[in-house]
Amino acid sequence: MTKVSFVEVTGTTYAVEADSGISAMEAAVRNNVPGIDGDCGGAAACATCHVYVDPAWLAKTGAAGEGMEKDMLEFAEDVRENSRLACQIKLTSELDGLVLRLPEKQH
Amino acid sequence: MAVAALAAEGAYALPLDKIDVSNPDLYQNDTIEAYFKRLRAEDPVHYCAESAYGPYWSITKYDDIMHVDTNHQIFSSEASLGGITIDNALSIAEEGGIDLPNFIAMDPPRHDEQRKAVSPIVAPANLAKLEGTIRERVCRVLDGLPVGEAFNWVDRVSIELTTQMLATLMDFPFDERRKLTRWSDVATAAPGSGIVDSWEQRTQELMECAGYFQNLWNERVNAKEPGSDLISMLAHSPATRNMTQTEYLANVLLLIVGGNDTTRNSMTGGVLAFHENPDQLAKLRANPALLDSTIPEIIRWQTPLPHMRRTALSDTELGGKNIRKGDKVVMWYLSGNRDETTIERPDDFIIDRPRPRQHLSFGFGIHRCVGNRLAELQLRILWEEILKRFKRIEVLAEPERVRSNFVRGYTTLPVRIHA
Numbered sequence: 001m002t003k004v005s006f007v008e009v010t011g012t013t014y015a016v017e018a019d020s021g022i023s024a025m026e027a028a029v030r031n032n033v034p035g036i037d038g039d040c041g042g043a044a045a046c047a048t049c050h051v052y053v054d055p056a057w058l059a060k061t062g063a064a065g066e067g068m069e070k071d072m073l074e075f076a077e078d079v080r081e082n083s084r085l086a087c088q089i090k091l092t093s094e095l096d097g098l099v100l101r102l103p104e105k106q107h
Numbered sequence: 108m109a110v111a112a113l114a115a116e117g118a119y120a121l122p123l124d125k126i127d128v129s130n131p132d133l134y135q136n137d138t139i140e141a142y143f144k145r146l147r148a149e150d151p152v153h154y155c156a157e158s159a160y161g162p163y164w165s166i167t168k169y170d171d172i173m174h175v176d177t178n179h180q181i182f183s184s185e186a187s188l189g190g191i192t193i194d195n196a197l198s199i200a201e202e203g204g205i206d207l208p209n210f211i212a213m214d215p216p217r218h219d220e221q222r223k224a225v226s227p228i229v230a231p232a233n234l235a236k237l238e239g240t241i242r243e244r245v246c247r248v249l250d251g252l253p254v255g256e257a258f259n260w261v262d263r264v265s266i267e268l269t270t271q272m273l274a275t276l277m278d279f280p281f282d283e284r285r286k287l288t289r290w291s292d293v294a295t296a297a298p299g300s301g302i303v304d305s306w307e308q309r310t311q312e313l314m315e316c317a318g319y320f321q322n323l324w325n326e327r328v329n330a331k332e333p334g335s336d337l338i339s340m341l342a343h344s345p346a347t348r349n350m351t352q353t354e355y356l357a358n359v360l361l362l363i364v365g366g367n368d369t370t371r372n373s374m375t376g377g378v379l380a381f382h383e384n385p386d387q388l389a390k391l392r393a394n395p396a397l398l399d400s401t402i403p404e405i406i407r408w409q410t411p412l413p414h415m416r417r418t419a420l421s422d423t424e425l426g427g428k429n430i431r432k433g434d435k436v437v438m439w440y441l442s443g444n445r446d447e448t449t450i451e452r453p454d455d456f457i458i459d460r461p462r463p464r465q466h467l468s469f470g471f472g473i474h475r476c477v478g479n480r481l482a483e484l485q486l487r488i489l490w491e492e493i494l495k496r497f498k499r500i501e502v503l504a505e506p507e508r509v510r511s512n513f514v515r516g517y518t519t520l521p522v523r524i525h526a
Contacts, residue, residue: 039464045177045471068177071473074219077230105231 002091004098006033018091025049025087035102042087044068048106049086050076054099058082061089114138118145127158128165129193135510143167143442152426160193163435167442169449175438176472182417186212192513193416193437203306209357224344228337229481244271245492260520265374273366278336290316291367294360300510317356369411370482372516376409380456382502387458400463402486407466408456413441413515440467498525
């Protein structure tokens with residue numbers, strides 16, 4: 001199991017435990033974290049699971065990948081250097097304790 | 108049921124290689140699903156060698172459509188290759204059409220730049236601002252309906268509400284807003300659709316549209332304080348302010364069609380879906396919170412745009428078939444939204460699906476519908492206000508459907524409201 005915290009702009013935190021191997025988007029959807037829709041089911045094709053990786057974790061998650069992830073983030077709201085699509089972050093034991101911040105609104 | 112049985116018979120009477128799902132008659136008489144069902148089962152990536160639009164591939168399964176939609180490096184939308192409709196003539200000057208190079212029919216990077224010029228209009232902050240206006244208008248339109256009398260829902264509600272919305276987004280002269288409805292219909296219409304009689308007529312009407320919008324541009328381009336409407340955005344954004352007149356017309360038409368034909372037909376489709384499924388209406392009345400999953404289900408069930416087309420930029424393989432560079436590839440969203448391997452009981456209208464947003468109606472990837480949240484907002488408010496006012500909307504006769512493989516829509520839906 002991998003622990004992940006999703007933190008809203010207001011500070012409200014949703015701490016979830018996820019099976020290792022699934023994506024952070026799936027972890028959020030399975031645990032009803034509001035604001036992560038994941039319409040496309042994890043194909044980096046809708047940009048409805050935009051999150052900001054807490055800077056302390058960025059080295060471990062890496063930045064957004066070339067290709068679809070970056071292409072789709074082009075059209076998300078308020079994109080920053082630590083923006084990722086949660087569906088492209090695979091939860092491994094290395095990421096146990098990961099902190100992801102939610103944007104004010106998903107597009 | 109008789110119609111469905113006949114359709115199934117028709118779909119299975121043909122040899123597989125003769126199946127041509129582009130035939131607009133199959134959409135007008137609503138028998139297309141039998142053909143898609145057969146293709147999904149027997150030949151999901153299907154080559155049709157002869158059609159009114161030349162040879163083309165049909166992609167009919169959900170996952171394969173997702174593959175094409177998310178591989179824009181291979182599957183191009185470029186207008187000069189034929190754009191995003193099976194009928195080249197709707198995108199380029201071929202066989203009577205005119206060139207309409209807009210951002211939906213472009214590949215990156217120009218697509219990205221132009222799309223970003225207009226996308227702020229449907230950003231979350233702006234939608235929040237629009238919500239009050241939308242509700243006020245929905246209430247006014249619904250309160251003006253003749254309860255207990257027969258009337259055409261398409262004209263009185265669906266066209267009226269979507270056209271008002273578009274006029275607001277464009278800051279278009281409000282009294283003349285039905286021009287937008289007409290231009291929307293004309294832009295996607297080929298002769299034989301019942302909308303225009305000839306390509307010449309289409310061109311002439313689109314040129315009138317161009318002239319009208321040129322005046323709006325001229326008015327707004329010199330404004331000291333740029334307005335927040337779509338035309339001002341196009342006139343002032345660095346990515347679009349130097350567009351040619353052709354590109355400007357093309358983008359205007361894209362915004363008109365995108366904001367009009369689509370939501371209009373989902374507004375009508377929802378009424379039809381609930382009429383045919385009274386148990387679902389009862390479920391929604393008992394638990395109005397189900398609107399969250401009802402709205403995407405209406406959009407899936409209707410699938411207002413049955414297809415988007417791409418052109419292969421290189422040889423590629425899909426579903427065991429070899430697609431060649433230059434081939435026309437059609438993603439049938441309508442079929443993917445009925446794909447029994449991805450969506451449970453896909454033919455049924457079920458308002459509390461566990462994953463209601465898993466549908467292809469908005470497309471996926473970089474061309475995903477920019478206005479999808481606005482569409483959902485409009486539909487949501489419409490149904491919130493319908494539930495407050497009316498017990499039921501009775502459909503009095505079969506709707507008349509548009510003869511088109513690109514717009515799955517209605518020209519009439521006779522109804523009577525029970526308050």
